[in-house]
Amino acid sequence: MTTSNVRVRFAPSPTGPLHMGGVRTALYNYLFARAHGGKFLLRIEDTDQTRYVEGAEDYVREALTWCGIEIDEGVVAGGEFGPYRQSERNAFYREAVELLLVSGHAYLAFDTPEELDALRKQAELDKNVFQYDASSRGGLKNSMSLSEEEVEALIENETPYIVRFKTPDIAEDITFTDEIRGNVTISSAVVDDKVLVKADGLPTYHLANVVDDYGMEISHVIRGEEWLPSAPLHIMLYRAFGWDAPKFAHLSLILKPTGNGKLSKRDGDAGGFPVFPIEWKDPKTGNMASGYREHGYEPEAFLNMLLMLGWNPGDDREMFTLEEAAKVFSLDKVVKSSARFSPDKARWFNEQYLRQKPMAELVPALIEIAGLQGITLDERDAGVVLKLMLERVTFLHEILEAKWLFGAPKHEDFDEKMVRKKWKPETAGYMSDLKTMLASTTLFKADEIESRFKSHLEEKDLSFGQVLLPFRLALTGAGGGPSMFEFAEFLGLETTLERLDFGTSMIEKMKEEQ
RNA sequence: GGCCCGUUCGUCUAGGGGUUAGGACGCCAGGUUUUCAUCCUGGUAAGGGGGGUUGGAUUCCCCUACGGGCUACCA
Structure with missing residues (x-):
């Protein structure tokens, strides 16, 4: 497949720094696009203005650049399917949701967050679970239960409202083929009437995601496993719109090196290893979170480590440049189960890359980092020092120690x-x-x-x-x-x-x- | 709690109805070396449990256990 209509996207939310799991998702998307002669897009999912963090978008781009992951289309890169920032695409969402409203696949809901909260709490007390769906929507404040006049009056009074997706009244099994996991079936009964448009008029992930993936002609949605439970909702949305759904592939998560749970942003510095590709300074608290770049990792090593955390070529090779990986990457070799991250293996990869780097790159790199520590080195000395020390260190900066x-x-x-x-x-x-x-x-x-x-x-x-x-x-x-x-x-x-x-x-x- | 996904050496993984279950990291030992490393050689160590299906299951099916995810007007 040389020319193809493979179009994939990495769609982070600018709520903070991207962590290594996100980088891996970006990497797999990128490799898949390259392997199929397709396009890799970067879309910014900034529909939640309350969680927007200054500098996060720049961070994402800088991190990807450091890794060598090039964006074909998207924010900054541009393209004919823009804009690529969801906050700039509201007209598309409004138009789309109108379609759903007209066709009866969506409805207006006037319940306040407090009311719903109370219902959830009460249900919990009764050892039940409250779900906004066919079973409950009749008794709640929405355009399905209220008369047309009542609804109009509420709108007239500027009562805040949201738009919800109307899940089927009669449960049906939603089956789709995940490119990594095979067939997945989930009953529509367990998906609730998800919010499509929030009271602030902006779409939620679910709506924006489907509208944009369709609008940007995305062929394969390769994303984290945390989205697997909402995949049936997305399928139903595509159906409601009358659109062909893209193919889906859900990646397993990266787990902490020790203990339980997925690797989270807080695990890094406590565990003695970074979780972020590059350093991040929180604009509000001023807290610093360390990055692989600043720890002295070669980007190739960091990326190779991520590549092997959940994918293999089917044989014993494990050293890959981006170009090499792009030739052989395929989703059917992506591992289904979650992988525990190993700092030891990460270090090993760095040693491998360091020792195979040409002197022409190492010499100036050493001179530069030495300079930062007030050590002046000329080229001759840097060369000798490297020859003496390179196979004794994991990181270049260790030479200076x-x-x-x-x-x-x-x-x-x-x-x-x-x-x-x-x-x-x-x-x-x-x-x-x-x-x-x-x-x-x-x-x-x-x-x-x-x-x-x-x-x-x-x-x-x-x-x-x-x-x-x-x-x-x-x-x-x-x-x-x-x-x-x-x-x-x-x-x-x-x-x-x-x-x-x-x-x-x-x-x-x-x-x-x- | 409900729903979904997963389960091979300590870790990342290969394979796949018949194999001495392979590789890599780590660890250990030996060799090379003036030392430390590198490098080389070897070793350690694995299919959660229970049922099926089969002449034969780690591999296919079911149950269970465990791990993970989701269950917001967050993504």
């Missing part, structure tokens, strides 16, 4: 335990001999240092452990790290000797204190 790379270790930087275990009374003497040997090295290159070091040990009849580890300790303060010969070359002869002196005396002092 090895402060000994950029300056002599301070007192508090020394690994006390290592010093206690590996620095013997005779060690300072070995270091002094080592210094003499190093000072006489004509070509201060790793290979040269290494071979001279080895013959030096032979000469003195010493082991690697007796000399090399203390050497590392003196220069870095740490018990582990990259090749000391390469590191020494990186420092240069002069700095190496300085650090050796400095470290030796520092450690000797520490030993006295112990």
Whole structure:
């Protein structure tokens, strides 16, 4: 399928930052569109003005951009089916709801929220459930129960009213084929007379969603599982309008790494991992919520991790670029059950991507983040540091935590335990001999240092452990790290000797204190 | 409570009526390495329970348990 009429949409509500589950939904939509040569649209569902959050729409776009998910059509991108912000589409909804009113598929309701609330509470007390539907609407204040004159009078008095969908009086089974789950059947009896238009004149999700998906010629609705129970309502709406319904695919949710429930916006920072793609600052409270970008994740790694959380290619591959995934993505390989998010796996993906990145990208990236911490690196040094450190870190910024790379270790930087275990009374003497040997090295290159070091040990009849580890300790303060010969070359002869002196005396002092 | 969806190693998953139930993460062990990592090799570990259907079920059906979702003039 190269040219097709596949059109899918990601339709977030600008009520706050998008969390990783939302990004996954966007990703699957995007991949599905790409796999079928279709279009991926971004629609903003901002029909609830009370929940509108400043900056949320920009956040969504920035997050998608960071991930590399490109929007073919929608807000900002534009397109012939606009506008793509529901708050700007009210004329469409008014027109649509008129159709339903005329055909008797919808009616006006005058009950106040308080009245309905009271009914719900009472029903609960009676161990019942109140549902606004065929069984109850006759006894409530609406255009189905009231006479035409009464209704007109209420409207005349500017009594607030809403529009409700009229579910069938006689229950019928609504069956549809979910592209992921197969046939799903739900009785119309369990869907209530949903509100289509609120008292403020704006549509609810259900109406806007159906009208827009139809109007924007959406072919496949790929959305979260939380919409599965209202899918029959949507089907009934399409029928009431006389429109062909799109195909549906409901994605399972992402669960918390531990414990129960779906991953929520609050799980992140408490659990030590982000739930948001990029950092979010709440405009009201000023609270910050961390993002994968700021944690140092490569966008490719973050996205690959999300991709594999609920989809697989049918074989053992698990590393995919967006382009590769777009070639093989299909809904029938989407897993039905919910997946628990694993921070460990996310880290692993980052390591994989970091290690396969070209130096041409890593060098400037390291120089930039080093600069933010006041560390000046030139290209040569950045390259060497990367070579030394890349396979020892999960995130690029972790390289900067090895402060000994950029300056002599301070007192508090020394690994006390290592010093206690590996620095013997005779060690300072070995270091002094080592210094003499190093000072006489004509070509201060790793290979040269290494071979001279080895013959030096032979000469003195010493082991690697007796000399090399203390050497590392003196220069870095740490018990582990990259090749000391390469590191020494990186420092240069002069700095190496300085650090050796400095470290030796520092450690000797520490030993006295112990 | 009602309705809907789901259930394979600790986690993500493959497969699918006959398999030593495969891979990945994690963890453990060994090897490589001056150390720490990387890398390599190996190991650990799984179809909730009960009924059917079948010559044979992890795979198909039912029940149950458990998990998740929905049940607003929110999306």
